[in-house]
Amino acid sequence: MRRGIIGAVVMALALLGLGARPAAAEGASVVNVANLSPTRTAVFIFSPAMGRVVQVQILHPAGGGARPSFYLLDGLLPGVDQSTWTTATDSERFFLGKNVNVVLPVGGIASYYTDWQNVDARFGNYKWETFLTRELPPIIDGQFGGNGSNAIGGLSMGGNSAYILAARNPYLYRAVAGYSACPDTAMSLPAMLFSIARHGADPGNMWGAIGGPGWGAHDPAQMIERLRGKALYLSSGSGIPGPHELELKPQLAENIFTGGPVETMVLACVASFDARARGAGIPIHVAYLPVGTHSWGYWQDALHDSWPMVAGAIGA
Known part of the structure; x- marks a missing residue:
């Protein structure tokens, strides 16, 4: 009888995301590996959850040995053949020589890296949470040197997704970093609906009826206690053009006229989440920048700024 009670308690904790991590989904497997350089590898993994092959690129040390992993997520429009982190920032050079796997999923346009309730006519069968939290980590740890100490950012x-995944799977990550992110689903709801619909998908296919229980179950602000004990980082600019707008780039006008207002809205959300975390007695490091738009130059800066905190939390 005692054994049955203990088993029931362990199962309940696992279902709540507070106990032992779940096993990998059956059948997740590496189908191809391409060594792009001594410190960058492309891994192609069959995901049973999504019913297709997903590419993941890993930045890693040139030598062997076990090391922590930093799962780094892309934005609304991810790269097609590789993560935009490697094409729009100095991430590959920045992590050179650091004892960490930087795990970069490829794809997932407007997915919010989550499990969609319904197959969408535009996006198909999105099951990103299952892939990122159940299928991928055992492969990274079992075949690519991961030691089970993880952080997630984006x-x-x-x-947003990094905070959602960490709140829903608190056993898996020791640190969470969001760059120009709004980890409050209720506050970001209009922007989320617009971003999904703009790319031809049905937002109701993601978490069910808009504003319903499925959306609340993916709101870090409502699950903030699950983030207690983790190293937390958020950053936001003010929306005012800054030094990166002095760089002559093709997207300069977009950064100023679109990225400025977007970053202003992000700032309000970041400040609200900051206040909520501190009100709950949960430490969080928030980098409030006096200038900065919703653009890559500032995200690169934030990645650099957050790394010492992330590295300390995972032992990199």
């Missing part, structure tokens, strides 16, 4: 949509 920019904009990916930053």
